[in-house]
Amino acid sequence: MPTSKDVAQAAGVAQSTVSYVLSGKRPISEKTRKKVEAAIEQLTYQPNAGARALAGRRTHxxxxxxxxxxxxxxxxxxxxxxxxxxxxxxxxxxxxxxxxxxxxxxxxxxxxxxxxxxxxxxxxxxxxxxxxxxxxxxxxxxxxxxxxxxxxxxxxxxDFEMAGEHCVRDLAAAGHSVISVIDWQPAVTERHVNYVDRFMHGTDVAAQALGVTVLHLPGGTDRDTISESVDKALASTTGKPAFIAPDRTIQDILRRDLSSRGLTLGLDVSVIGSASPTLAELQPIPLSTIDLRPxxxxxxxxxxxxxxxxxxxxxxxxxxxxxxxxxxxxxxxxxxx
Amino acid sequence: MPTSKDVAQAAGVAQSTVSYVLSGKRPISEKTRKKVEAAIEQLTYQPNAGARALAGRRTHxxxxxxxxxxxxxxxxxxxxxxxxxxxxxxxxxxxxxxxxxxxxxxxxxxxxxxxxxxxxxxxxxxxxxxxxxxxxxxxxxxxxxxxxxxxxxxxxxxDFEMAGEHCVRDLAAAGHSVISVIDWQPAVTERHVNYVDRFMHGTDVAAQALGVTVLHLPGGTDRDTISESVDKALASTTGKPAFIAPDRTIQDILRRDLSSRGLTLGLDVSVIGSASPTLAELQPIPLSTIDLRPxxxxxxxxxxxxxxxxxxxxxxxxxxxxxxxxxxxxxxxxxxx
DNA sequence: CAGCATCGTCGATACGCATCGATGATTCCC
DNA sequence: GGGAATCATCGATGCGTATCGACGATGCTG
CATH class of the missing domain: 3.40.50.2300 (Response regulator)
Incomplete structure (x- = not known):
């Protein structure tokens, strides 16, 4: 491996000059720069990371x-x-x-x-x-x-709070007066990440502002939990039901549960999920989504x-x-x- | 940040001795080692990675x-x-x-x-x-x-070839004489990763050895492609059909397609997929899987x-x-x- | 044209560790 | 008990770069 010393030698300058050409921390004449750059090119020189870290106190x-x-x-x-x-x-x-x-x-x-x-x-x-x-x-x-x-x-x-607000606002605008929010799966909530709370809070804030009802229902990765939650949602809803399922795993299960009840998404029921645009489009009925912008x-x-x-x-x-x-x-x- | 020199000073030895205590590349007396280790502990010394890489020509x-x-x-x-x-x-x-x-x-x-x-x-x-x-x-x-x-x-x-072989052997042992293998999705096959070929070859080898028929059918992430493949499979199968779907996305679609046709997994039809044990167990009907051991x-x-x-x-x-x-x-x- | 600031480059040093050769301290054997 | 072999440690050096002070060259001012 060539070193900056080799480059200096090839270019007929001092090692420090090579360093300054590279860092630009001191003025270098056009002529010298050209010579050094040519030598770097020719030797395919690359600065040694360890030495750089040692001398420069920055590892990058x-x-x-x-x-x-x-x-x-x-x-x-x-x-x-x-x-x-x-x-x-x-x-x-x-x-x-x-x-x-x-x-x-x-x-x-x-x-x-x-x-x-x-x-x-x-x-x-x-x-x-x-x-x-x-x-x-x-x-x-x-x-x-x-x-x-x-x-x-x-x-x-x-901004999970904004996300929760937006979901509720949009569903309310679509005419839903009762909106069910399915919680993240236990594996997530057990981890005590507070974006869950922030999201939920956002839905509540919007609900209060708009005078609609938001139901918070338990999530899970098994069919039964989701099925129960849907039961509860349907029982408390007059008019067409609406669901918000920000957990990706859950939204899959939810969609299947709803269609097995003969409910057609976008017609009998609204569902907002979370997925990349690509995946959302791939669904049999393209999914309306809240994008959390990872x-x-x-x-x-x-x-x-x-x-x-x-x-x-x-x-x-x-x-x-x-x-x-x-x-x-x-x-x-x-x-x- | 303390350096090995600081440690040496605290322990009353030379810097090189500290280095040897750490690397063990030369014998060190019990007494000296103790002193050095105590100093390291007390100063919470950690060797500088850049210097180590520079001197030792190894970055780890x-x-x-x-x-x-x-x-x-x-x-x-x-x-x-x-x-x-x-x-x-x-x-x-x-x-x-x-x-x-x-x-x-x-x-x-x-x-x-x-x-x-x-x-x-x-x-x-x-x-x-x-x-x-x-x-x-x-x-x-x-x-x-x-x-x-x-x-x-x-x-x-x-060992994808072994995987293909195993799948076919097991399905043949379960009494299937025609076995349908659904290809990976186009996004994968377009990438020209040859594990696909190796897997398919494995299925062919086993089929030949056992005298069963293996059908290779196109995969895809839309329902229609899979549905067509299932049509073809059913048309060419006498007895109960069997499917191998090593692509994770596809196996989901396949399972749904089969149940929408009123076929029950494990009863009317066999499906081997690929999934982590956890996920496989979570399915409504736990999925038989080929584990590719990532x-x-x-x-x-x-x-x-x-x-x-x-x-x-x-x-x-x-x-x-x-x-x-x-x-x-x-x-x-x-x-x- | 002397004096001074500016520009461009060089040489030397520090960064923190690994390693080699050397040196004193022990031990061993005949 | 003297020389050889072994053991434990030290001092010095090199790894490749960044940076600082110094210095010659150049341009400018009065």
């Missing part, structure tokens, strides 16, 4: 802490991971994967060994054991999700991280950003009157 | 190249990623994420900058453009998947990589490992006679 690596095999929702997690990684590259950084089975020790490790310049944490719980660590580390930390006490932390998430949340998370890194701010920061959600009408909801 | 990082948002199968990819990351930790390595939108240039980059000691590539296609690069890099590369020409490469994958494939990939790294073998290697698949009977297949 961001640690991403991913949840430990939650067995469910792997697909949506992958979307975050994938977008985070490619966005990081746009900011000239790489992503190091840290699995959550290392726990808080993992955070201390990568920061202590200076493998990473900063950390992005996913799947933040209400009372997350990683929070005290996040606050005490002297590197920037960005949370995807919002804990109960976000003080001293930098958080970003989809890609945009991921991009913002990386962007915020890189801003913090640039600001070189070791002191604690605090901010909270909510990404607006988008509701899309397809065929599974009644048309507004 | 493995690059993982993940496919670029294929929009489908994200869930299963995440399972690979997750297991690879935690297995790597067991071998004292970390995982750096490289998204495939960087293409071959990304490989050159991470190797050239010496960010990684080796690379694991996923989702290998028959004629993958990354193969020439993989062969020419002077770091170990492990492929998950098998290209058309695996010469000079280290490959690992599930976790085991991931573990092996990391293990092989670490062996190559240990052997310090820069020269090209060549090997091919197939992980045995496991077939599990649940209720969606007829019982053997």
């Amino acid at each position: 690596v961001i640690g991403l802490v991913i949840p430990f095999i939650p067995e469910l929702e792997m697909g949506s997690i992958m979307e975050f991971v994938s977008v985070i990684a490619s966005t990081a590259r746009q900011f000239d950084h790489d992503i190091l994967l840290i699995t959550d089975d290392e726990g808080a020790a993992g955070l201390h490790r990568v920061v202590g060994q200076q493998i990473c310049d900063g950390l992005i944490l996913m799947q933040i719980e209400d009372e997350d054991e990683r929070l005290p660590v996040a606050r005490s580390l002297n590197v920037p930390v960005v949370l995807i999700g919002i804990p109960r006490d976000p003080s001293g932390l930098v958080c970003i998430d989809a 890609a945009e949340v991921s991009r913002q998370a990386v962007k915020i991280m890189c801003q913090l890194l640039e600001a070189d701010s070791h002191g604690p920061h605090e901010s909270l950003e909510l990404v607006p959600t988008v509701i899309t009408h397809r065929s599974s909801t009644l048309r507004p009157e | 990082v493995i690059g993982l190249v993940i496919p670029f948002i294929p929009e489908l199968e994200m869930g299963s990819i995440m399972e690979f990623v997750s297991v690879i990351a935690s297995t790597a930790r067991q071998f004292d390595h970390d995982i750096l994420l490289i998204t495939d939108d960087e293409g071959a240039a990304g490989l050159h980059r991470v190797v050239g900058q010496q960010i990684c000691d080796g690379l694991i590539l996923m989702q290998i296609e028959d004629e993958d453009e990354r193969l020439p690069v993989a062969r020419s890099l002077n770091v170990p590369v492990v492929l998950i998947g098998i290209p058309r020409d695996p010469s000079g490469l280290v490959c690992i994958d599930a 976790a085991e494939v991931s573990r092996q990939a990391v293990k092989i990589m670490c062996q190559l790294l240990e052997a310090d073998s820069h020269g090209p290697h060549e090997s091919l490992e197939l992980v045995p698949t496991v077939i599990t009977h649940r209720s969606s297949t007829l019982r053997p006679e």
